[in-house]
Structure formats: C-alpha cells, structure tokens
Amino acid sequence: MKYEATIGLETHVMQKTNSKMFCSCKYEYGAEPNTHVCPTCLGYPGALPVMNEMAIELCCKAGMLLGCEINPYSKWDRKNYFYPDMAKNYQITQADEPLCIGGQVEVEVEGEMKTFTLERIHQEENAAKNTHVAGASLVDYNRAGTALMEIVSNPCMSSAEDALAYMAYVKQIMQYGGISNCDQEKGQMRSDVNISVRPIGQKELGEKVEIKNMNSFAFIKDAIEYEIDRQTTLLESGGSVVQETRGYDPDRGETFTQRTKENAHDYRYFPEPDLMPVQVPEEQLKQWRSELPELPAQRQVRYVEQLGLPEYDAGVLTADMATSDWFEQAMQHTKNAKAVSNFIMGEMMRLLSEQNVEISESKLTPENLAEIIELIDAKIISTGAGKQVFEMIFNEGGEPKIIVEEKGMAQVSDDSALEGWADEAIASNPQPVEEYKAGNPASINFLMGQVMKASRGKANPGAVMQMLKQKLDA
Amino acid sequence: MSKTHEGMDVGYVAKLACIDLTEEETTLFQGQLNQVLHYVEQLDELDVSNVESTAHAIPVFNVFRKDVVGTSLNHADVMANAPSSVNGEVRVPKIIDQ
Amino acid sequence: MAELHKLTITELSEKLSAGECTSVDIVTDILSSIDARDGAVGAYLTVDRDDALDQAKMADEARTAGKASPMLGIPVAIKDLLNVKGQPCTCSSKVLEGYTAPYDATVIAKLREAGAVLLGRVNMDEFAMGSSTENAALGKTSNPWNLDHVPGGSSGGSAACVAADEAIASLGSDTGGSIRQPAAFCGSVGMKPTYGRVSRYGLTAFASSLDQIGPITKTVKDSAILLETLCGLDPMDSSSIDVEVPALGEQLTDDTSLEGMKLGLPKEYFVEGMDPEVEKAVRDAVEHCKSLGAEIVDVSLPNAKYAIAVYYIIATAEASANLARFDGIRYGMRLDGKDPAELYAKTRSAGFGQEVKRRIILGTYVLSSGYYDAYYLKAQKVRTLIRSDFTEAFKTCDAILSPVTPTAAYKKGEKTDDPLKMYLDDILTTPVNLAGNCALSVPCGFTSAGMPIGLQIIGDDFQEETILKVGHAYEQTTEWHKERPSL
Known part of the structure; x- marks a missing residue:
C-alpha cells in the first residue's frame, strides 16, 4: 500500500509594533531582562488589557495580503493553562471569532504553482521567555504580551517542500507588508506543524500529530520528513499512529512524545470580559486596503515590463524585500537597470554571503552604486575598475568619484x-x-x-x- | 444539562485549577458543590436556544489604544515583588516539560 | 474641635471652606475614633497614620493655595483590593503576602487628585468572595450595631468603618451585592454604579464583567459627591464607558418632592423566606415615597429568580481565570516545589481560603471541556433575559424599589457551613450586576433586634442621578440615617 502525508501549519508571527499587544511597554529584542514590563504584562492584581490599534491594523493587513476575509465581528477569549511563561496563567487569544477568516495563496514549489488555503488568522499575545540554568529556570517577561498573530493553514500540504515553500512565501509577504521582520533567530516566526499519514485513496485523514514550536526552516524540513517516515513505517508494520503532541530534537534529528491525547490541556476558553469585541468599520478597511504595498509578484512584472529586466533577474531581486528595496533606491539615481541588477546579483550577493552580512549593513549605498555605473557608462573607468571600487566602498565606505581620483583609476583614452x-x-x-x-x-x-x-x-x-x-x- | 447528575469530580477539577485539596476538603466540596450544581439545574426550565448570550452587560466595540510606548515599571520594584530572582530574572523551579 | 468624625463629607467640606477646621483636625479626630473603636469593630487591616496626616497637611496647604474640591481633605478608607502605590494590597488573602502595589488604581489616582486623604485599608471577604466578611484571612470584622453580628460582605470593613464613624466615607466593590448588602447591614448608604461608570483599573478582579467600585457613605448626598469624583472614562479600562458625568452632588437640594417620578415595585422581589420586618420596613418606605409625590407602579422581573444560578456560574468562571495569576511566581506568597506545577499547587492550596478554593473549583468546572455549553453559555443566555427584564421594566418606571437583602445582619457563624444558603441571600442584589445597571442601598428602618434594614433603589443604565434623587428625598424626610450605633 502507498501512503500520503497531509500537513497543516500554525505559524506564529510577531508583529512590528512599537508597544505590546495589550499594554504600552516597549518590545525590544535583547533588552535587559524584565525592564519592559508593567502591571498588565506581569499579570499583577487589578491590571487590565487595552488593545493596540496598530496590531489590529497589521493583523487585518496580513489577512488582506493572504487573501483572507476580514471578520465583521471578532472577539477575544481567555485560554487557560498554567505555565511559568504565562503571567496571568491564561493567554488572551481569539477562539471562535478571529480577525481574519479563510485565505488562499499561490506558491511555487519546485517549479510548480500550488494553491494553499488558510483557515484563519487570529491575534493573540506572546509568552515570556524561559531560560534554563542548573536546577532552575528563569523568566524574563520582556516578551510577555507582545503582539503575536497565528496564521493557521488548512491541512492542504503534502510534503516538507510544500511546507517550506509556504512558509517562505508567508515570510516574504509579511516582510513586504511591513507586518513583521520575521527574523526567525529572534523568534519572530515560529511554526507548529500538524502531520497525518493515510493510505492513498482513503478519504478521511489519519490520526494527527502536532510538532510544536520550530523556528528554523531546516528543522521544520527535517522534522516533517522524520515524522512522515515514522508514521508511514508504523502504518506499514500494521501499527497505528497515536494522536499526540511531539517535540523535535534537532541534535538527534528526531521527534519525541511531549503530550498524549489523554493528557491534552483543557483550555477552558471563555469570552475575555476585559476586552470589547472588534468591528472594523468598512471605511477603515478600505483605507487599509489602499495602503497595502506592492507584492513581489507585482514587482517582478514591473521590473520586466517597465525596466526591461530578464525574468530571472526580476525573480532574484524581488525574492527578498530588503534587496528589492535596495534595488529600487539605486534606480532612483540611474536608468541602467541591467547594470544595477548585475552588480547586485554579482558583487553584492557574493560579498554579502562571504562576509555573512545583511544588505542593510553594507557600507555601499544605492546611490554609490548608481555613481559607479555612471562612471563605467561614461567610460571613465572600466567595468573591472568599477568592481574594485564597489568592493572598496562595500568594505570601507567612501565616494566613488573620490576613490577613482585618489587611486588614479580613471581610464586613459588620451x-x-x-x-x-x-x-x-x-x-x-x-x-x-x-x-x-x-x-x-x-x-x-x-x-x-x-x-x-x-x-x-x-x-x-x-x-x-x-x-x-x-x-x-x- | 443532564451531565450534572453525574456530579463533578472535584479531585480532577482541583488539579485543573492547580489546587491540592485535602481528603476532607474534597469530600466537603464534593457535597457542597453538587448541591450548588443541583440548584443551578433550575436553568433547565428555560428554553434559551434562540437567545443571544451576554458577555458584556453594556455592549461597546473597538476600544483601542494608540501604538505608543509608555513607561514601564521600575526594574527594582518588579524584582522586589518576586519571591525569588537571579540576575534580574524571576527564578522558578526547573521547567521539565510543556 | 470634638466629634468631627461624626460628620458627613458635605458638613466637613463646609467647615473646611469656612476655615472652621483643617483636614489635619479631621484626620486626627478620625484616628482617635479608630483607636477607640476599631478594637471592637475590626474594620481596618492597616491604618496609615503618618501618611494620612501628611496627606491632610498637603490638603490644607492646597486649600490655602486656593484649591477647592468637595473631597479636599476628607479622609476615606479603602477596601483592600484596590492597588495603592507603595502599599500592600492583600485582598484579605494570605496568597498576596509580601506584595507591594507598584501603581495606583484609577480611583485612587482620582481621589488623590481631588485631595482626599487615604486613611488605610479595610477588611473584606477574601478576594471579595463572601457576604459576611467571615471569609477573611487577615482580620475579623464585626457589625457596629451588634458586635456578635456580621457586617455583611464582601465590603464589610468599608461599611463597618463608615457606620462606626471610623472613616467619613469609604470605597467598596460590588460584584453581586458586595457594597449594597454590607451598607444595608450596617445602616450606611452604598452605591453600585452602572458597569463601566467607574474604572476598574487597579481593582483586583473577582468577576470582571460584574465588578464595579462604588462609595459607601453616611448620606446619599455624600454618595453622590464621592461617586462624582470616581466616575469617568479611563483609557486603561476597556470596559469603562464614555458617558457624561453629571453634577451628581449639586442636583441634590432641599427639594424632596418626588412628583412626576414613577417608582416600580417588582412582585418577584418580595421573596419566600423574607424576614417580615424587612418586608414591612421596605413597604413602609414605598408608602413614604408615595407620600412624597411618587407614583408607584407594578413591574415584573420574571427572570430575576434565576439570578443566583446565573451569577454563581458566571462569577466563579471568571474568577477561576482571574485568580489563576496568584501562583507564587512573580509576587506574593510562594511555597517552593520540585517543579512549577508543584509550586503552584502548594502555594495556591496554602494561600487561598476555603470559599475561594470552592469558587475556583466551581468556576473551573463550569468552563471545563464538555460542560461549557450546559453551564457557562446557558448562564450567559439567561443573563440576556435578566437584562431584558430590566429594560422592559424601565419603560414604565424611573426607578425600582426593593429590599436589599431578605434579612437583616445575622449572627457570625450562622451560615458559614452552608455555602448555598449564603449564596441565596444575594438573590435581590445579583440581578443588577448581571444586567449592568445601577442601584443604591439606603437605610429604611431597624428590626426589633435593632439591626438596620436597607432599601434598594434600582436605576436604569447610567441613571445614577435618578436613584440618588429618590434616595436623597427619602433620606431627608426620614430619620433613619441619623441613628448611630452605640459603641
């Protein structure tokens, strides 16, 4: 018998807000522990939550970008469970009336376009950060109560490749939309993965296993592959899969049982009495829709049609929003799109990867590149000299014209x-x-x-x- | 509300609520709370299938705050309230599993 | 300068403006009244003597500098579930041992701004769960009218201290009658404002959708003055509502006519088991209002009888979540364990009293998997019916008259063994919390045993002005409020 896997993702994305979801404490990654805390995010007696308007806006915009309907009425619920990272021992979230409903994305997976559908996006608050030391655990509440969205896909994927392509797409859209930086190392994007396996042809889904809280694409890929293999082997040998929550151990490359169905939490959801429901006015939604940014697919078309770039170039340049933005800035100072594209795809990407830095950290500005291209086009320097100047400025900073002059790099045509x-x-x-x-x-x-x-x-x-x-x- | 006739398992519920009860308390509460649940069964007289539920007595919508950073608490005050702390963090017994 | 402690906010405010006394005089006098009586009454958990005198001095200086406010220099006692910056906030629970509030509740900030003097914090049922102040871990409070009797609850300390002239006024909180019932038991005036009228920020939550802070005072006019100070939209409380705050104090004049006022009498509120003396006192009060010109109309609140069932589902469910934060991690008492789960269980078992545990367990149960629809959801639906009853009733009347409680204050220990019996006493007060509207408790007589009886005046949403007017007219034309316990 042949088996197939069904995969759904619950992706948590931390929104780019100045203050937390329900209080005015700042969110700052890496701040001194417990310095951005207040009675509300510490769960002190008497403190109350108040919704951050920007978080609602970002969540709705995320929904619009991912093809969701904005729920005309959404409300808040308490999810009850005791855990040291949860100051109130309940999390404020949205159970039955989330902000965004449905949704659909077109994603390229290994050259093939696939459609993945979403169930919902709901808004909630983040937990505190636990660290473990000898004999104890420590809690830093700086992250407690920060704005967190949960993007829930339908069980519509069937491989690790699907899941990664979907996540990469969501990440790209969140970055383009200014919703989140999705910096996975900072925990700004994490996913729980639901996986089940069934014999091909069987209608109903197999028993579902949830693998919790993974932030790296590589781990997610390994965990999914391991889990599909584990479940398939179990079924093939006549066994059955147990519905449970599992964790992933990256050191051993294996998943392991965390919580079985019998011990599943009873979250006792009920409507949050401290927060009022949300009904975003139609006018407001219209306004937000009009503010949505150009997405990578739209940018690609524009680069090809208006700037005359090859499709390959347009794809590479728009894959990452920071790169695409950098390209656009350079284009404000030159008309030679292909030259800018060549420099970014060549020198820039080589140097970034050699030195393991982000494009935003480059000492070379988009304006510098435009000037270098101008010098080459005017035949004042050779292309080779241009590359040298590029690398010099990338490493040390400086002005192209001054460097060409100082180093005597101008071509001799006399x-x-x-x-x-x-x-x-x-x-x-x-x-x-x-x-x-x-x-x-x-x-x-x-x-x-x-x-x-x-x-x-x-x-x-x-x-x-x-x-x-x-x-x-x- | 037929389930109420079974009565509640006080021990199980107390565990959900993270409270350890003594045997005496368990027996006492079992009796008292089943009496309360029995009293509550009078709600079965009412047909409320077409009634909206009320979560907030006075309905209001869209109560927001601007996304502006305000003042946080003094770190020393936060630590002074914590029963146990290490290096500016709140110390708890080792967390073993989720 | 004797006997200042016996006066009202209104009287003291006049004396202060006329320069006949200072706030320091008042506070000094109150402190000696506390010294003389609180040993017997036990209203206070903590009296902040030096701090109160400092605040009084500041109030006097502010007055000299030209500040004027009806609450300026007036000493007020605070129910110990309101956060007062730098002070403990025990909620009469062991579990909050060692907690120091790092912030002021909004009502405390408003009192400070008005120049009131915070005297100290008074006793209550643990986390406001109770009707007799017998569920208090940190103190025992007696009814000033008879020390063997309970002061009512949960704001027992707030009512007792005002009745015993140990504070000019106090703040309480009312989730199912916790202001009105102790006020009735102690012969004081208690106001449960409309939900959303007063900010709950800084009020340790019992049942968030029902809790309201309100004043306990010696007179209706004082109630109006203090309430006016507390009211108003608060951006820190999403449930606080943006409605205009009327000049509540000023509207209460010497005119005690109730001409043109329609007062409803709900037949369902004269319940089985009601003390005939209570019923008579309330019916007399109704007649009295009629004699002041009011028209008495019959109204019906058919679903009010379900209020206790609904209340004890909703309130305990909300409480089970609200009290989850008392876990020994970030503040308060901690009994260590080998892992967090053991720490929680040990801390909470030792930190909470029996009634609190009982209610947390009930609330946890009604929300638990498989029972939510049968209990919680159903209760929320019946809550809608209870609210609709009031909406209907207020189409035909301006305010509703009823008893506050089926009986007057009872002896200590009488009901502690039977929680259901104790819960049933809330039958006349809980409907208002569920519906969200406002109600006032005003003294309207005494039992033959000499215990005070309260008249409940219920108003529609944000109609505090109306019920204060009715209460004031009744009070000013009767003598009950002038009676004082002999301590």
Missing part, C-alpha cells in the same frame, strides 16, 4: 599616451605583428595585453584596440 604604448608594443613584438598581418586576428590580443600592462590597466581597452588596428592595418 591618444598621445596610447600611441607611445602602442608603438612600443609593436616595435618589441615583431612575431605577433607578423602573425596578425599574415591573417591571424587573434594575435592582436597579445599586443593589447602588452599595452594594458604598460598602462597598468588604466588604458581604455576599446581605444587601445582601435589604435592598434589603425597602426597594423595601415
């Missing part, structure tokens, strides 16, 4: 200087000259190299070639 070097090369290399005259045009390249050498690379190659031909053909 005829008198070129003539001297050309005459010298012809005089000292009779052999290639003979060959050229005898009908071997490639021999001119040797002479050309000699001139470039004599000029220490500064001679304008086009001008040298012209000069040599003139003299030899004469």
Whole structure:
C-alpha cells in the first residue's frame, strides 16, 4: 500500500509594533531582562488589557495580503493553562471569532504553482521567555504580551517542500507588508506543524500529530520528513499512529512524545470580559486596503515590463524585500537597470554571503552604486575598475568619484599616451605583428595585453584596440 | 444539562485549577458543590436556544489604544515583588516539560 | 474641635471652606475614633497614620493655595483590593503576602487628585468572595450595631468603618451585592454604579464583567459627591464607558418632592423566606415615597429568580481565570516545589481560603471541556433575559424599589457551613450586576433586634442621578440615617 502525508501549519508571527499587544511597554529584542514590563504584562492584581490599534491594523493587513476575509465581528477569549511563561496563567487569544477568516495563496514549489488555503488568522499575545540554568529556570517577561498573530493553514500540504515553500512565501509577504521582520533567530516566526499519514485513496485523514514550536526552516524540513517516515513505517508494520503532541530534537534529528491525547490541556476558553469585541468599520478597511504595498509578484512584472529586466533577474531581486528595496533606491539615481541588477546579483550577493552580512549593513549605498555605473557608462573607468571600487566602498565606505581620483583609476583614452604604448608594443613584438598581418586576428590580443600592462590597466581597452588596428592595418 | 447528575469530580477539577485539596476538603466540596450544581439545574426550565448570550452587560466595540510606548515599571520594584530572582530574572523551579 | 468624625463629607467640606477646621483636625479626630473603636469593630487591616496626616497637611496647604474640591481633605478608607502605590494590597488573602502595589488604581489616582486623604485599608471577604466578611484571612470584622453580628460582605470593613464613624466615607466593590448588602447591614448608604461608570483599573478582579467600585457613605448626598469624583472614562479600562458625568452632588437640594417620578415595585422581589420586618420596613418606605409625590407602579422581573444560578456560574468562571495569576511566581506568597506545577499547587492550596478554593473549583468546572455549553453559555443566555427584564421594566418606571437583602445582619457563624444558603441571600442584589445597571442601598428602618434594614433603589443604565434623587428625598424626610450605633 502507498501512503500520503497531509500537513497543516500554525505559524506564529510577531508583529512590528512599537508597544505590546495589550499594554504600552516597549518590545525590544535583547533588552535587559524584565525592564519592559508593567502591571498588565506581569499579570499583577487589578491590571487590565487595552488593545493596540496598530496590531489590529497589521493583523487585518496580513489577512488582506493572504487573501483572507476580514471578520465583521471578532472577539477575544481567555485560554487557560498554567505555565511559568504565562503571567496571568491564561493567554488572551481569539477562539471562535478571529480577525481574519479563510485565505488562499499561490506558491511555487519546485517549479510548480500550488494553491494553499488558510483557515484563519487570529491575534493573540506572546509568552515570556524561559531560560534554563542548573536546577532552575528563569523568566524574563520582556516578551510577555507582545503582539503575536497565528496564521493557521488548512491541512492542504503534502510534503516538507510544500511546507517550506509556504512558509517562505508567508515570510516574504509579511516582510513586504511591513507586518513583521520575521527574523526567525529572534523568534519572530515560529511554526507548529500538524502531520497525518493515510493510505492513498482513503478519504478521511489519519490520526494527527502536532510538532510544536520550530523556528528554523531546516528543522521544520527535517522534522516533517522524520515524522512522515515514522508514521508511514508504523502504518506499514500494521501499527497505528497515536494522536499526540511531539517535540523535535534537532541534535538527534528526531521527534519525541511531549503530550498524549489523554493528557491534552483543557483550555477552558471563555469570552475575555476585559476586552470589547472588534468591528472594523468598512471605511477603515478600505483605507487599509489602499495602503497595502506592492507584492513581489507585482514587482517582478514591473521590473520586466517597465525596466526591461530578464525574468530571472526580476525573480532574484524581488525574492527578498530588503534587496528589492535596495534595488529600487539605486534606480532612483540611474536608468541602467541591467547594470544595477548585475552588480547586485554579482558583487553584492557574493560579498554579502562571504562576509555573512545583511544588505542593510553594507557600507555601499544605492546611490554609490548608481555613481559607479555612471562612471563605467561614461567610460571613465572600466567595468573591472568599477568592481574594485564597489568592493572598496562595500568594505570601507567612501565616494566613488573620490576613490577613482585618489587611486588614479580613471581610464586613459588620451591618444598621445596610447600611441607611445602602442608603438612600443609593436616595435618589441615583431612575431605577433607578423602573425596578425599574415591573417591571424587573434594575435592582436597579445599586443593589447602588452599595452594594458604598460598602462597598468588604466588604458581604455576599446581605444587601445582601435589604435592598434589603425597602426597594423595601415 | 443532564451531565450534572453525574456530579463533578472535584479531585480532577482541583488539579485543573492547580489546587491540592485535602481528603476532607474534597469530600466537603464534593457535597457542597453538587448541591450548588443541583440548584443551578433550575436553568433547565428555560428554553434559551434562540437567545443571544451576554458577555458584556453594556455592549461597546473597538476600544483601542494608540501604538505608543509608555513607561514601564521600575526594574527594582518588579524584582522586589518576586519571591525569588537571579540576575534580574524571576527564578522558578526547573521547567521539565510543556 | 470634638466629634468631627461624626460628620458627613458635605458638613466637613463646609467647615473646611469656612476655615472652621483643617483636614489635619479631621484626620486626627478620625484616628482617635479608630483607636477607640476599631478594637471592637475590626474594620481596618492597616491604618496609615503618618501618611494620612501628611496627606491632610498637603490638603490644607492646597486649600490655602486656593484649591477647592468637595473631597479636599476628607479622609476615606479603602477596601483592600484596590492597588495603592507603595502599599500592600492583600485582598484579605494570605496568597498576596509580601506584595507591594507598584501603581495606583484609577480611583485612587482620582481621589488623590481631588485631595482626599487615604486613611488605610479595610477588611473584606477574601478576594471579595463572601457576604459576611467571615471569609477573611487577615482580620475579623464585626457589625457596629451588634458586635456578635456580621457586617455583611464582601465590603464589610468599608461599611463597618463608615457606620462606626471610623472613616467619613469609604470605597467598596460590588460584584453581586458586595457594597449594597454590607451598607444595608450596617445602616450606611452604598452605591453600585452602572458597569463601566467607574474604572476598574487597579481593582483586583473577582468577576470582571460584574465588578464595579462604588462609595459607601453616611448620606446619599455624600454618595453622590464621592461617586462624582470616581466616575469617568479611563483609557486603561476597556470596559469603562464614555458617558457624561453629571453634577451628581449639586442636583441634590432641599427639594424632596418626588412628583412626576414613577417608582416600580417588582412582585418577584418580595421573596419566600423574607424576614417580615424587612418586608414591612421596605413597604413602609414605598408608602413614604408615595407620600412624597411618587407614583408607584407594578413591574415584573420574571427572570430575576434565576439570578443566583446565573451569577454563581458566571462569577466563579471568571474568577477561576482571574485568580489563576496568584501562583507564587512573580509576587506574593510562594511555597517552593520540585517543579512549577508543584509550586503552584502548594502555594495556591496554602494561600487561598476555603470559599475561594470552592469558587475556583466551581468556576473551573463550569468552563471545563464538555460542560461549557450546559453551564457557562446557558448562564450567559439567561443573563440576556435578566437584562431584558430590566429594560422592559424601565419603560414604565424611573426607578425600582426593593429590599436589599431578605434579612437583616445575622449572627457570625450562622451560615458559614452552608455555602448555598449564603449564596441565596444575594438573590435581590445579583440581578443588577448581571444586567449592568445601577442601584443604591439606603437605610429604611431597624428590626426589633435593632439591626438596620436597607432599601434598594434600582436605576436604569447610567441613571445614577435618578436613584440618588429618590434616595436623597427619602433620606431627608426620614430619620433613619441619623441613628448611630452605640459603641
């Protein structure tokens, strides 16, 4: 018998707000522990939550970008469970009336376009951060109560590749939409994965296993593959899968039982009396819709149609929003889109990956690149010199024109200087000259190299070639 | 509300609420709370299938605050309230599993 | 300067403006009254002597500098579930041992701004769960009218201290009658404002959708003055409602006519088991209002009889979540354990009293998997019916008259063994909390045993003005409020 997997994702995304979801404490990653806390996010007696308007806006915009309906009426619920990272021992979330309903995304998976559907997006609050030391655990409440959305997909994927492509897409959209930075290392994007396996042809889904709280794409891939394999093997050997919650141990590359169905939490959801329901006015939704940013797919079309870039370039440039934004900024200072694209896809990406830095950290500004391209196009420097200037500024910063001048990198096109070097090369290399005259045009390249050498690379190659031909053909 | 006739399992519910009851308390509460639940069964007289539920007595919508950072508590005050702390963090017994 | 402690906010405010006394005089006098009586009454958990005198001094200085406010320099006692910055907030529970409030409740901030003097914190049933102040871990409070009797609850300390002239006024909180019932038991005036009228920020929550803070005072006019100080939209409380705050104090004049006022009498509120003396006192009060010109109309609140069942589902459910935060992690008492679960269980078992545990367990149960629809959801639906009853009734009347409680204050220990019996006493007060509207408790007589009886005046949403007017007219034309316990 053959088996197939069904996968659904619950993706938690921390929104880019200044303050927390229900109080005015700042969210700042890496701040001194317990310095951004107040009676509300610490669950002190008497403290009350008040909704952050921006979080609602970002959640609705996320929904719009992922094709959801905005619920005309949404409300808040308490999810009760005791855990040291939960200050009130209940989490404020949305159970039956989330902000966004449904949704659908088109994602390319290994060259094939697939449609994945969403069940909902709801708004909730984040938990505190626990760290573990010898014999104890420590709690830092700075993250407690920060704005967190949960994007819930339907069980509509069937492989680790599907899941990763979906997550990468969601991440890209969240970044483009200014909803979240989705920095996985900072825990800004985490997923729980639901997986079940069934014999192909069986209608109903198999028993579902949930793997909790993974933030790295690589772990998610490994965990899904491991779990599909585990469940399939179990079924093949006549066993059955138990509905449970599992964790993933990246060191061993395995999932392990965390909580069985019998011990499942009884969350005792009930309507949060401290918060009022949300009914976003139609006008407001219209306004937010009008503010939605251009998405990568739209940008790709524009790069091809308006800027004349190859589709390949447009795809690479828009894959990451920071890169695409950088490209757009450069384009405000030059018209040579292909040159900008070549530099970004070539020098820029090489240097970023060699030095493991983000494009935003590059000392070279988009304006610098535009200036370098302008110098090349004006034939003031060679393309090779342009690349050198690029790397210098990338590492040390500086102004292209000043560097070209200081380092004497400008090309020599001046005829008198070129003539001297050309005459010298012809005089000292009779052999290639003979060959050229005898009908071997490639021999001119040797002479050309000699001139470039004599000029220490500064001679304008086009001008040298012209000069040599003139003299030899004469 | 037929389930109420079974009566509640006080021990199980207390565990959900993170409260340890003595045997005497369990027996006492079992009796008292089943009496209360029995009293509550009078609600069965009412047909409320077409009645909306009330979560808030006075209905209001969209009570927001602007996304502006305000003042947080003094760190020392927070630590002074914590029964146990280490290096500015609240100390708890080792968390073993979720 | 004797006997200042016996006066009202209104009287003291006049004396202060006329320069006949200072706030320091008043506070000094109150402190000696507390010294003389609180040993017997036991209203206070903590008296902040030095701090109160400092505040009085500041109030006097502010007055000299030209500040004027009806509450300026008036000493007020605070129910110990309101956060007062730098002070403990025990909720009469062991579980909050060691907690220091790092912030002021909004009502405390408003009192400070008005220049009132915070005297100290008074006793209550633990986490406001109770009707007799016998469920208090940290103190025992007696009814000033008979020390063997309960002061009522949960705001027992707030009512007792006002009745015993140990405070000019106090703040209480009312979730199912916790202001009105102790006020009735102690012969004081208690106001449960409309839900959303007064900010709950800083009030340790019992049942969030029912809790309201309100004043306990010696007169209706004082109630109006203090309430006016507490009211208003608070951005820190999403349930606080943006309605205009009328000049509640000023509207109460010497005119005690109730001409043109329609007062409803709900037949369902004269319940079985009601003390005939209570019923008679209330019926007399109804007649009295009629003699002041009011028209008495019959109204019906057919679903009120379900209020106790609904209340004890909704209130305990909300409480089970609200009290989950008392876990020994971030503040308060901690009994350590090998893991967090053991720490929670040990701390909560030792930290909470029996009634609190009982209600948490009931509330946890009604929300638990498989029971939610049968209990919680159903209760919320019946709550809708109870609210509709009031909406209907107020189409034909301006306010509703009823007893506050079926009996006057009873002896200590009389009902502690039977929680259901104790719960049933809330039958006349809980409907108002469920519906969200406002109600006032005003003294309207005494039993033959000399215990005070309360008249409940119920108003529609945000109609505090109306019930205060009725209460004031009744009070000013009767003598009950002038009676004082002999301590």
